[in-house]
Amino acid sequence: MKEIQTLVRLQNIETEIQRINKQMNALPAEIDEINDEVSIIEKHSSRLEPEISLKKERHTSLEHEIGEFTVLFTRNKERLRKIENNREFQALLKENEHISKSISELEEEGITLLEEVEKKEAKLNDLNSELKIKKKELKDKKKVSDKKIAELEPDIKDLEQRKNELMNDMPKDLIRNFNFLIKKLNKLAVASVSDGVCDACHMTLPPQKFNELIGDQKVMSCPSCHRFIYWEDHEDYNDFKEEL
Numbered sequence: 001m002k003e004i005q006t007l008v009r010l011q012n013i014e015t016e017i018q019r020i021n022k023q024m025n026a027l028p029a030e031i032d033e034i035n036d037e038v039s040i041i042e043k044h045s046s047r048l049e050p051e052i053s054l055k056k057e058r059h060t061s062l063e064h065e066i067g068e069f070t071v072l073f074t075r076n077k078e079r080l081r082k083i084e085n086n087r088e089f090q091a092l093l094k095e096n097e098h099i100s101k102s103i104s105e106l107e108e109e110g111i112t113l114l115e116e117v118e119k120k121e122a123k124l125n126d127l128n129s130e131l132k133i134k135k136k137e138l139k140d141k142k143k144v145s146d147k148k149i150a151e152l153e154p155d156i157k158d159l160e161q162r163k164n165e166l167m168n169d170m171p172k173d174l175i176r177n178f179n180f181l182i183k184k185l186n187k188l189a190v191a192s193v194s195d196g197v198c199d200a201c202h203m204t205l206p207p208q209k210f211n212e213l214i215g216d217q218k219v220m221s222c223p224s225c226h227r228f229i230y231w232e233d234h235e236d237y238n239d240f241k242e243e244l
């Protein structure tokens with residue numbers, strides 16, 4: 001096989017490896033995305049939980065205070081019945097008015113607290129349901145990803161092996177150049193030329209160079225992007241793509 005043909009084969013294999021790698025990397029990226037969503041939800045709910053218990057604690061202590069006030073109120077009422085001194089009677093009456101007002105205020109606060117707790121608990125419930133869905137999604141995606149990766153890994157291995165075999169039969173400097181171009185030029189080291197134009201950089205080849213390319217199957221480079229070039233319409237390349 002001519003060297004340029006081997007280079008074309010190597011490029012085709014390289015492109016296929018890149019395509020498969022892209023597929024393999026896309027799945028973990030999706031998983032990362034869901035993982036991020038899960039941590040945001042967990043952060044949210046972990047903030048809500050202590051807020052809810054604080055409000056519940058406050059509500060319990062409110063009920064306690066209301067209980068104490070109620071006892072005092074009832075005791076005062078008993079005493080009012082027995083008091084004969086008018087000033088004392090008025091003072092105690094006033095005290096019970098205060099107590100009654102305090103009880104109302106505390107009860108008001110208690111209602112507000114319960115409403116807030118209810119709202120936050122509903123929010124927490126929503127978050128927990130969302131979390132459950134996301135975690136299930138994550139598990140499914142991981143399963144699909146593992147399966148897909150397990151399927152694709154042998155393909156990659158096979159392609160790498162074929163690449164190495166081809167490379168072993170090639171002059172070292174050509175392979176060095178090929179690898180350099182792959183690295184530097186967006187994973188494309190070998191470009192086809194059609195109608196005298198390089199398909200990678202879209203520059204027109206000098207007519208003499210293009211004639212040389214058509215006539216002679218030697219290793220040539222695009223004068224503009226320096227990639228190896230080959231004339232795609234040559235019958236030798238007809239079956240190249242189907243090889244993969």
Ligand SMILES: [Zn+2]
Pocket residue numbers: 191198199200201202203222223224225226227
């Ligand atoms: Zn070019």
